[in-house]
Amino acid sequence: MSGHSKWATIKRKKAATDSARGKVFTKIIKEITIAARDGGGDPNGNPRLRLAIASAKASNMPQDNITRAIKKGTGELEGVRYEEIKYEAYAPHGIAVIIESVTDNRNRTVAELRHLISKHNGNLGEAGSVAWMFERKGAITIEKGKHTEDEIMEIILDAGADDLKTEEETFEVITAIENLEKVRKALEEKNYKIENAGIQYIPKDLVSLDESKSADVIKFLEIVEEHDDVQNIFSNADFQ
Numbered sequence: 001m002s003g004h005s006k007w008a009t010i011k012r013k014k015a016a017t018d019s020a021r022g023k024v025f026t027k028i029i030k031e032i033t034i035a036a037r038d039g040g041g042d043p044n045g046n047p048r049l050r051l052a053i054a055s056a057k058a059s060n061m062p063q064d065n066i067t068r069a070i071k072k073g074t075g076e077l078e079g080v081r082y083e084e085i086k087y088e089a090y091a092p093h094g095i096a097v098i099i100e101s102v103t104d105n106r107n108r109t110v111a112e113l114r115h116l117i118s119k120h121n122g123n124l125g126e127a128g129s130v131a132w133m134f135e136r137k138g139a140i141t142i143e144k145g146k147h148t149e150d151e152i153m154e155i156i157l158d159a160g161a162d163d164l165k166t167e168e169e170t171f172e173v174i175t176a177i178e179n180l181e182k183v184r185k186a187l188e189e190k191n192y193k194i195e196n197a198g199i200q201y202i203p204k205d206l207v208s209l210d211e212s213k214s215a216d217v218i219k220f221l222e223i224v225e226e227h228d229d230v231q232n233i234f235s236n237a238d239f240q
Helices: 003-015 018-039 047-058 063-074 106-119 149-159 177-189 211-225
Strands: 083-090 096-103 134-143 161-166 170-175 194-203 230-235
Touching: 018 047, 018 063, 018 096, 018 230, 047 063, 047 177, 047 194, 083 106, 096 106, 096 211, 106 211, 134 177, 149 161, 149 170, 149 177, 170 177, 177 194, 194 230, 211 230
Parallel strands: none
Antiparallel strands: 083 096, 096 230, 134 170, 134 194, 161 170
């Protein structure tokens, strides 16, 4: 199992617990708010907002929460002014990490993340230090159900997807960013249950880790992602 996919599987299982649901909702609300602020409140003309709303519904977020987040983004309701910031870092054992954050206080966030990363045997890097090791791609996670790999391959290749990764309980479709919405629609039209769809950092090459080192890096990723301002975290680890 690739590092990217294994980490996605770990996050998926954590998000299924009641204690994690509140954090998941908070992250999705921030994404909806920013998407509505930057592209308007109509999901039909705002692909980023459409994807965020789809993620909210897949997580069983109440419609009232979605509506309020959109209105805060468009200015119809008063809300916090968020800023998106990307950080590049190294986890233990030299693993490259990209951290996506949303914050209302840039100075607080960078200070807290620098302390957290250093405390857990990592290093916060300069802009560009690890980004070259990753590609920005669209990623769609689908429940396997009774679907076969061949069935999905036929649909997604016709829609312009690049790759399909098979995990224990899910399929992950990888696409160019410009094809993400087209592929998502093609799957929805065939009644596939989409758990998540969005833009991710996919590593160009993976760094293989043994079981002990894998545990160190997974712990690091979990701790950093628990920070309130962290939306997503990606690495080039190949876990055992």
